[in-house]
Amino acid sequence: MEGFPAMVLLFVMLGGTAASVPQPRRHKRDWLIPTKKLKENFEYSRGTYIAKIRSDKDEDATLYYTLLGPGASEPPVNLFVVEETSGLVYIRGKLDREERETYILTGVARFNNGSGAESRIDLRFDVEDENDNPPVFVPVPPATVKESSPAWTLVSRITATDADKANCSHSKIAYSMVKQEPSDGTDLFFIDRQTGSIYLKKENMLDRETQSSYILTIKGTDMNGAPGGNTGTGTIQVKVVDVNDNKPMLDKDEYSCSIVENTANVEVMRFKVLDADEEKTDNWLAVFDIVSGNELGTFSIKTDPKTNEGILMLEKPVDFEETPDIKLGVVVSNVAPFVGDGGGAGAGGGAGAGAG
Ligand SMILES: *[C@@H]1O[C@H](CO)[C@@H](O)[C@H](O)[C@H]1NC(C)=O
Numbered sequence: 001m002e003g004f005p006a007m008v009l010l011f012v013m014l015g016g017t018a019a020s021v022p023q024p025r026r027h028k029r030d031w032l033i034p035t036k037k038l039k040e041n042f043e044y045s046r047g048t049y050i051a052k053i054r055s056d057k058d059e060d061a062t063l064y065y066t067l068l069g070p071g072a073s074e075p076p077v078n079l080f081v082v083e084e085t086s087g088l089v090y091i092r093g094k095l096d097r098e099e100r101e102t103y104i105l106t107g108v109a110r111f112n113n114g115s116g117a118e119s120r121i122d123l124r125f126d127v128e129d130e131n132d133n134p135p136v137f138v139p140v141p142p143a144t145v146k147e148s149s150p151a152w153t154l155v156s157r158i159t160a161t162d163a164d165k166a167n168c169s170h171s172k173i174a175y176s177m178v179k180q181e182p183s184d185g186t187d188l189f190f191i192d193r194q195t196g197s198i199y200l201k202k203e204n205m206l207d208r209e210t211q212s213s214y215i216l217t218i219k220g221t222d223m224n225g226a227p228g229g230n231t232g233t234g235t236i237q238v239k240v241v242d243v244n245d246n247k248p249m250l251d252k253d254e255y256s257c258s259i260v261e262n263t264a265n266v267e268v269m270r271f272k273v274l275d276a277d278e279e280k281t282d283n284w285l286a287v288f289d290i291v292s293g294n295e296l297g298t299f300s301i302k303t304d305p306k307t308n309e310g311i312l313m314l315e316k317p318v319d320f321e322e323t324p325d326i327k328l329g330v331v332v333s334n335v336a337p338f339v340g341d342g343g344g345a346g347a348g349g350g351a352g353a354g355a356g
């Protein structure tokens, strides 16, 4: 036996009999100890050992075995225990791979006088994964998408994590859309099953003026979506961003008013504007122009930024005898250029204003 390490680690099948115990052979390479796989969440029965350590020196004297390392002498203490004189290793308690995937213990044999009988031997246990964790969604900030966006516009991406073993089906998540709120029965969005990317389904489906925000509920199923996979859900808010798809409209086609002779720098009248786009934005703010009847620069027009009204100002005194009747053409548009074909006709609202 000289020249060979005498400490032997035997791996024994669970519930094994003597016949199923592999017999180590006396070749140096045979002392390399294979990793033993253990099941996660499994209740190993108390009477069944999972391994055996043994030194050949037990032929001459009684040996006392101990285990060192995390899981034995260090936390979690005594999860693995060795029967002192037989060298049989037992496990006390269930294993959680997500807590610890590998245990590397050191087996020690001593004589009864306390001195070490052998060099130490590592025992390695790997915990096999069980699919015991559901997908957990990572919170995402609200997404934004412009109304009138084309089909396949990427809206956002939502993903989930899964604590089970990486790169295996236990953590392979398939995504699906389970709910869109509000909904009139038409699905506006779809999700890429593998990536979690959310896209717009068809073009011109969103209209901020009708609905400015949606809540989508997404389901993640591990086992790549197979029946029986664990599931988790997450939500994402989608905000519809305004575009200038509504033209400003005046409340009348024609206005009339009177002005006082020989006055100037006074407000003559106001034009009320209706615009369905988002208030206080360039898509809503009105810009007025006098397009006819003001060749002499008698009037000016500006916008009240608070009310969006057009304010017609008399800049120069008018001689009533010369011009008893004045007709002005006024057009209104927005600060932002018009896109799409929302409400309104022609190039913005227009009106005639007569002053006399
Ligand atoms: C302990 O006992 C063993 C076996 O009997 C012996 O070989 C060894 O020398 C002893 N050690 C001491 C320190 O007494």
Ligand SMILES: *[C@@H]1O[C@H](CO)[C@@H](O)[C@H](O)[C@H]1NC(C)=O
Residues within 6 Å of the ligand: 166, 167
């Ligand atoms: C999983 O696979 C990816 C890509 O193939 C690799 O980068 C990563 O290291 C793997 N992770 C594990 C834990 O094996």
